[in-house]
Amino acid sequence: MSDKRSVDHPVSAQTISAALNRLNIRPSKGRGQNFLVSQSVVKRTVDALNPAPTDFVVEVGPGLGILTSELAKRAGQVVAIEIDERLALHLSFEYAGSMVTLLPADALTVESDAFLPERGDYLFAGNLPYSVGSAIVRRFLELPRPPRRMVFMIQKEVAERMAASPPKMSVLGISVQLYSHAVIAFDVPPSAFKPRPNVDSSVVVLNRRHVELLPQQEREDFFRVVHAGFHQKRKQLVNTLSTGLDLPKSAVAGWLQDAGVSPAQRAESIDLVTWIALYKSRPLP
Numbered sequence: 001m002s003d004k005r006s007v008d009h010p011v012s013a014q015t016i017s018a019a020l021n022r023l024n025i026r027p028s029k030g031r032g033q034n035f036l037v038s039q040s041v042v043k044r045t046v047d048a049l050n051p052a053p054t055d056f057v058v059e060v061g062p063g064l065g066i067l068t069s070e071l072a073k074r075a076g077q078v079v080a081i082e083i084d085e086r087l088a089l090h091l092s093f094e095y096a097g098s099m100v101t102l103l104p105a106d107a108l109t110v111e112s113d114a115f116l117p118e119r120g121d122y123l124f125a126g127n128l129p130y131s132v133g134s135a136i137v138r139r140f141l142e143l144p145r146p147p148r149r150m151v152f153m154i155q156k157e158v159a160e161r162m163a164a165s166p167p168k169m170s171v172l173g174i175s176v177q178l179y180s181h182a183v184i185a186f187d188v189p190p191s192a193f194k195p196r197p198n199v200d201s202s203v204v205v206l207n208r209r210h211v212e213l214l215p216q217q218e219r220e221d222f223f224r225v226v227h228a229g230f231h232q233k234r235k236q237l238v239n240t241l242s243t244g245l246d247l248p249k250s251a252v253a254g255w256l257q258d259a260g261v262s263p264a265q266r267a268e269s270i271d272l273v274t275w276i277a278l279y280k281s282r283p284l285p
Contacts, residue, residue: 034193034194034195034196034197035064035066035193035194036067036127036153036192037066037192037194038188038191038192038193041153041188042067042070043070044185044203045067045070045125045151045153045185045203046070046071046074046125046151048151048185048203048205049071049123049125049149049151049205050149051071051074051076052075052076053074053075053076054076055076055077055122055123056075056076056078056079056117056120056121056122056123057071057077057078057079057122057123057124057125058078058079058081058115058116058122058123058124058125058140058147059071059079059080059081059124059126060080060081060107060124060125060126060128060136060152061081061082061083061107061126061128062080062082063082063087063127064090064091065080065091065095067125067126067127068080068095068100071100071125072095072098072099072100075099075123076099077099077100077101077117078099078100078101079100079101079115080102080103081103081107081110081115082102082104083104083105083106083107088102088103088104089104107139108135108136108139112143112144112145116143121145121148122145122147123148123151124140124147124149124150124151124152125150125151125152126153127152127153128152128153128154130154130158130197130199133152133154134154137150137152137154137162137176137206138175138176141175141176141179141180142179146179146208147208148207148208149206149207149208150180150204150205150206151204151205151206152203152204153201153202153203153204154202154204155197155202156199156200156201156202157199158172159184159201159202159203159204160184161173162176162177162182162206163182163183163184163204165271166268166269166271167268169267169268169269169271170230170268171223171226171227171230173272174226174275176206177272178213178214178219178222178272179206179208180206180207180209181206181207181209182204182205182206183204183205184202184203184204185202185203185204185205186202186203187200187201187202187203188200188201188202188203189201213272213276214276214279218279222276222279224245225245225275225278225279225282226267226275226279227244228240228241228243228244228245229241229244229267229270229275230268231243231244233266233267233268234266235266236263236264236266237252237256237261237264237265237266237267237270238252238253238256238263238264241256245282251283252283254283255278255281256278259274259277259278259281260274261274261278
């Protein structure tokens, strides 16, 4: 591959509009096409990712390449996955001869062999569509080779659920935190995008856990317990777990008390470590 070069993209709402008109593209709400126009947000996002000159980065949803350009300046190699074939074709010309490779594909279904480096770890970056953002994050976390660090923009409400702690835990928070340490780096206002979304966004940082909390073969059973607890999250755990797992209420009450959890607690008040302890000590039907 050729030596790395950077491609600078001026960022403004006018520039974005002109580029979209030139490519005959109307932003799709269904695909969550809200294009970044804030260079400061781009730089803060890449700062949070902190790629080294030798790092391999997988970017999802490059759009018109604003974030891609900054990644190309600081990382060793970038593979950008873009579902819109017109944007992918445009960017493949923009970055011809650089260390950026465009992959026209759906990040939810593309085979990982198509974008993962042959060896070593990698980083993940992206401005994720609201409709499928959490599904993309979960998909990458659950890969046999997950990223070392993920930094991405997503709807603020979803970001808060990913990084939640008691008494505001969620199934999404547990599913993300099982694999990684999650923090919200900063919030992003609608004015940072063209067109403007109707909600605020946040940049989330996920650092992969070095120690596996549960073996892969146990995760399906673990989430069966978690989903049972959250099925009617406003109800007491003794009721939701009894109903969801088809266990006698008396057995569930004893199970919870033995684990140091009040039967009257709600699912949102239980942290990840306690959920794992509950799963491991569960009474079998």
